[in-house]
Amino acid sequence: MQGKTVVVTGATSGIGEVAALExxxxxxxxxxxxxxxNRGEVTLAKLNATAPGLSHKVHYADLTLLAEMKRVAAEIAASEPRVDVLINNAGAAFAQRQVTADGFELTFALNHLSYFVITAGLRERLLGSAPARIVSTSSAAHRGMNIDLDDLQSAKNYSxxxxxxxxxxxxxxxxxELARRLQGAGVTANCLHPGFVATRFGHESGGVLQQLLKAVQIFAITPEKGAETIVYLAASPDVAGINGEYFIKNQIAKPSSAARDGAMAAAxxxxxxxxxxxxxxxPAAPVLRAASQ
Structure with a gap:
């Protein structure tokens, strides 16, 4: 990873911070x-202590707000000549349904829209840095779920x-879908389930959910263990040519049937x-040339 620039969201605690430090x-x-x-400055100090002299940098933004997502992505794109790896890791769960100033349900805004907007905002930097990688933190919690395109804001029945x-x-x-659009571009996109990790995740969710998440963390793995697959996908030469896969414990795994629905991914x-x-x-369609006679 010498000489490479890695952009990370959700890096001030838990697996995101561990991955950034590693x-x-x-x-x-x-x-x-x-x-x-405050947490940003603490993480920046840890990075400078771990790897001094590399000019690590923090940008501040509220990734639940569309304008902030766009602003911070544009700031990074303007200030960084290259982005070799993007790690989309910001995420949370909320006990009660909340709506952002943009009219988006809070979980949807932070966990999905921020991945989409930040990645799109860094498109030119990633393509210009090829070979580059995009790593997104998902979860086994996707199993049993389906997407209702007419109710992406969970207005009908929130849980x-x-x-x-x-x-x-x-x-x-x-x-x-991103991996499909990246074919032949020299940039790969993969995602992962980190495991059930003992972190700050859910500690600000409120209500019964917050208490439940704190209680069950005695059964969780450490952030160091949870970060392993993020680091593997960001740095290992073993996955240099792998695109569009879902990983668990550094291995390609099979997500749910709903997660393999290409038509839904496109929609x-x-x-x-x-x-x-x-x-x-x-991606641009290939130019077809007639075979010489």
């Missing part, structure tokens, strides 16, 4: 997005577990592009 230890320069300034599970299914479908992409006003264009 990649920095391998020589990568880390550029990360944080919402909380924190279902909203979170659907967002993780959306992460896999996003990866699937979700189109709907998300409409909602956000950003896109990653279709």
């Amino acid at each position: 990649l920095a230890g391998k020589g990568a320069r880390i550029v990360f997005i944080a919402r909380d300034r 924190s577990i279902k909203a979170y599970g659907r967002s993780k299914l959306e992460n896999i479908l996003f990866t699937r 979700l992409w189109r709907k998300t592009a409409e909602l956000t006003g950003v896109d990653w264009p279709e």
